Amino acid sequence: xxxxxxxxxxxxxxxxxxxxxxxxxxxxxxxxxxxxxxxxxxxxxxxxxxxxxxxxxxxxxxxxxxxxxxxxxxxxxxxxxxxxxxxxxxxxxxxxxxxxxxxxxxxxxxxxxxxxxxxxxxxxxxxxxxxxxxxxxxxxxxxxxxxxxxxxxxxxxxxxxxxxxxxxxxxxxxxxxxxxxxxxxxxxxxxxxxxxxxxxxxxxxxxxxxxxxxxxxxxxxxxxxxxxxxxxxxxxxxxxxxxxxxxxxxxxxxxxxxxxxxxxxxxxxxxxxxxxxxxxxxxxxxxxxxxxxxxxxxxxxxxxxxxxxxxxxxxxxxxxxxxxxxxxxxxxxxxxxxxxxxxxxxxxxxxxxxxxxxxxxxxxxxxxxxxxxxxxxxxxxxxxxxxxxxxxxxxxxxxxxx
Numbered sequence: 001x002x003x004x005x006x007x008x009x010x011x012x013x014x015x016x017x018x019x020x021x022x023x024x025x026x027x028x029x030x031x032x033x034x035x036x037x038x039x040x041x042x043x044x045x046x047x048x049x050x051x052x053x054x055x056x057x058x059x060x061x062x063x064x065x066x067x068x069x070x071x072x073x074x075x076x077x078x079x080x081x082x083x084x085x086x087x088x089x090x091x092x093x094x095x096x097x098x099x100x101x102x103x104x105x106x107x108x109x110x111x112x113x114x115x116x117x118x119x120x121x122x123x124x125x126x127x128x129x130x131x132x133x134x135x136x137x138x139x140x141x142x143x144x145x146x147x148x149x150x151x152x153x154x155x156x157x158x159x160x161x162x163x164x165x166x167x168x169x170x171x172x173x174x175x176x177x178x179x180x181x182x183x184x185x186x187x188x189x190x191x192x193x194x195x196x197x198x199x200x201x202x203x204x205x206x207x208x209x210x211x212x213x214x215x216x217x218x219x220x221x222x223x224x225x226x227x228x229x230x231x232x233x234x235x236x237x238x239x240x241x242x243x244x245x246x247x248x249x250x251x252x253x254x255x256x257x258x259x260x261x262x263x264x265x266x267x268x269x270x271x272x273x274x275x276x277x278x279x280x281x282x283x284x285x286x287x288x289x290x291x292x293x294x295x296x297x298x299x300x301x302x303x304x305x306x307x308x309x310x311x312x313x314x315x316x317x318x319x320x321x322x323x324x325x326x327x328x329x330x331x332x333x334x335x336x337x338x339x340x341x342x343x344x345x346x347x348x349x350x351x352x353x354x355x356x357x358x359x360x361x362x363x364x365x366x367x368x369x370x371x372x373x374x375x376x377x378x379x380x381x382x383x384x385x386x387x388x389x390x391x392x393x394x395x396x397x398x399x400x401x402x
């Protein structure tokens with residue numbers, strides 16, 4: 001198979017200013033490029049903002065993002081698009097496509113006449129990519145990752161635009177089967193629906209001696225629990241704190257470390273105080289992805305108390321470090337946590353239920369090596385092979401129909 005030229009399109013892609021943003025998209029692309037069969041350029045638009053003054057917080061990072069940069073040997077462009085207040089949700093696909101159009105044309109003018117557009121996140125990114133695919137007459141694949149199909153379609157106009165984009169796409173990819181069931185339920189052709197799960201970097205995420213990691217990080221706890229993700233309600237860190245409050249009644253040495261930053265920080269701190277576990281809860285703020293293996297290795301269990309997830313990367317990352325998980329039984333999570341050595345699934349998203357499942361997991365004394373072996377079944381190779389086969393088929397069909 002000749003080397004394919006792939007244009008990766010997504011607002012979910014890291015930059016030098018936001019190195020952890022959408023790192024799962026970058027990881028999948030890097031693994032694909034390792035095959036030697038794909039050449040890629042990335043167009044990762046960011047909303048226009050007038051000032052990079054730090055007082056504007058996250059908004060300032062939009063302005064500070066370079067127009068073009070190299071990340072891990074990949075050429076990445078960050079064109080600006082207008083994200084209007086209040087009406088931005090419905091107008092974003094068009095402004096996103098218009099903002100990116102010149103950057104895409106410039107790639108072609110420089111000699112990168114790509115074979116396929118590979119878009120990530122169905123809305124607004126996938127809809128914008130469908131417009132670009134139409135304008136540039138290119139085949140398109142769109143990967144669904146979670147809230148783009150399990151939350152956003154609750155809004156009528158975005159749902160209609162998602163359905164249009166799915167009809168325009170040569171293939172839709174879900175990181176879990178549950179997401180493709182949404183499109184199947186809407187009547188889309190099952191032959192164009194594919195499941196290519198995320199993998200885990202088994203080199204980066206591997207077990208380190210728990211005692212050494214606790215000493216290095218300055219943490220302790222019996223048990224030591226971990227909750228990782230943006231500090232937003234959907235991630236359920238408040239449920240993890242409620243679970244801790246139940247667990248300490250029997251195991252007063254229990255501790256919870258929450259890694260992430262976001263709007264819920266003050267509320268989570270107040271909740272820990274109200275439940276009397278403020279001294280047992282530590283919020284680290286956001287940490288580089290490269291630091292996470294130490295924390296996973298230090299912990300006895302990871303708690304993921306989300307209300308929605310497509311395919312939660314933190315689950316595999318934790319298991320690859322030998323640490324089992326306790327997670328809400330939703331969407332793609334049962335596809336990740338499928339055996340006892342992986343962890344436990346929780347039907348009810350409340351503190352008492354998570355506490356009971358955590359106690360059960362800890363009592364089982366799961367062998368760290370068994371958890372690691374389970375995670376080793378989720379390397380990136382199968383996903384890379386699936387992408388190569390899919391892109392090859394899509395581009396051959398496009399040439400045939402031209």
